[in-house]
Amino acid sequence: MNLSDKIELLIKKKQMSSSQFADVLGIPRSSISHILSGRNKPSLDVVQKILTAFPEVSAEDLLFEDRTLSVLATKLPTTPSAQEILPLTNLFDAPNDTASESIKNNLPESTIVRSNLRRSTKEVNLGSSQTSNDSILENVPT
Incomplete structure (x- = not known):
């Protein structure tokens, strides 16, 4: 399995879109698209960003073709719902019964x-x- 295939597998196991993956790495979305299509090979910079963003991925598993990528599937944390945020909006409000x-x-x-x-x-x-x-x-x- 080559590096591009392993990146594609990593994206699938993390249950991310290629756009989300690019955003997490801080690289242009087109770069990931070109890597996944086989047009370009990942640069050293991209590999370093993957290893930094996903510390559970070992460099050896990612880089060596004879190694399989062993990554646990974890979803990205979702944004909190409005019900979770709403109680925090009144966090610094003064009580209504106080006056100047x-x-x-x-x-x-x-x-x-x-x-x-x-x-x-x-x-x-x-x-x-x-x-x-x-x-x-x-x-x-x-």
């Missing part, structure tokens, strides 16, 4: 900003160049 601080406390936004500014200016001590709270608060819109 201004809504919870029934306070206008400017009051909260003023409160936070007062708190931050008390925490920051700039030594001799202290800025008064009033000068900072004058610039806050009401």
